[in-house]
Amino acid sequence: MAAAPDRFKDTGRAAPRRTVFGEVAEAYDDGRPGYAEELVTEVLEYAALGDRAALEVGAGTGKATGLFAARGVPVVCVEPDARMAEVLRRNTATYPHVEVVAGDFEAWSPGGRDFGLLYAATSWHWVDPVRRWDLAHSALGPGGTLALFWNPVAAIDPELFAALRDIDRRHGVEEPPHDALASRYGEEAGTVDGQVGPGWPVDEIRRDGRFTDLRTVRYRHNLRYDTARYLDFLASVSAYRVLPERHLRQLLLETGRLLDARGGAIDMLGINDLVLARTV
Incomplete structure (x- = not known):
């Protein structure tokens, strides 16, 4: 059996790698998949925010931010890369209740505010693993909600998958986004081939002891x-x-030629894996 991909794993080189996205902020904004509206509904029903604000860690260009802001949620976004934060400000300009802070979450302070929700969209694995649970707990008020989610994708066509992997390996790519076939994804969040992927945070949350009411959900949708x-x-x-x-x-040239030769597109399975927990 092939190993489960490292969908949620801190690579050990988080400090330099978590800010490489700013070099291509526009491509990130154009190309990255988003998140299901059902996921946002699940988070907000669980959190029952009332008039409390949400804190987003590693907001990027706002792939998740806009979905929460469109529901009327006040959001404070902490984004470590100033170039990504610039695109984020542009994308959320129509939402006066969104505040963008350019800087590391590890150096940011809630300033006495208790947030009802802290969420991280495909970014929690970049936060310092030694400090992240303390930081999350200090930002959330009693009964506050922690929502962590990721959006891996998987190739549907086995032949195309094999060809893409051949290109990746020849150029030394580790952990490409299409490193598992769609057929390996079942219904349980955080798993591939029925096995929990490296870095899936559920066990860490349980060991921490300051969170309760743990819940996980997987959403599946087709992407082209x-x-x-x-x-x-x-x-x-x-x-x-x-x-x-x-x-x-x-690599991009070879991948482009491959896709163009196969109709100019790739069909993917999009996954949204969600973890919810509440502060004790």
């Missing part, structure tokens, strides 16, 4: 990327951003 958008997506992924420039250019 044309060649240009898929290349934007890959160019925004840290596993590709850290490649030498000439390798990245050649």
Whole structure:
């Protein structure tokens, strides 16, 4: 059996890798998949915020921010990369109840505010693993909600999957976003082939002891990327951003030729995996 992909794992090089996305902030914004409206509904029903605000950790360009802001939720967004934060401000300009803070979550202070919800959309694995649970707990008031979610994608066509993996391996890519076939994903959140993926935070939350009412949910939906958008997506992924420039250019060229030869698009399974917990 193939190993489960490291969907949620801190690579050990979080400090440099978590800010490589800013080099291609526009491509990130154009190419990255978003999140299901059902996930937002689940989070807000669980949190029952009332008039309390939400805190978003690692907001990026606002793939999740806009969904919560559109529901009327006041959101404070902490984003470590100033270039990503600039795009985030543009994308949320119509929401006066969104505040964007450019800086590391580890250095940010809630300033005495108790947030009703702290959420992280495909970013929690970049936060310092030694401090993140303390930081989350200190930002949340009693009964506050922690919501962590990720959005992996998986290739549907086995032949295309194999061809993509061949390109990745020849250029030294580790942990590409399409490193598991869609058929390996079942119904249980955080799993591939029925096994929990590395870095899935449920066990850490349980061991911490300051959170309760743990809940996990998986949402599945179909995605179709044309060649240009898929290349934007890959160019925004840290596993590709850290490649030498000439390798990245050649990899994207070969991937583009492959997709164009197969109809100019790729069909993917989109996954949204959600963890919810409440402060004791």
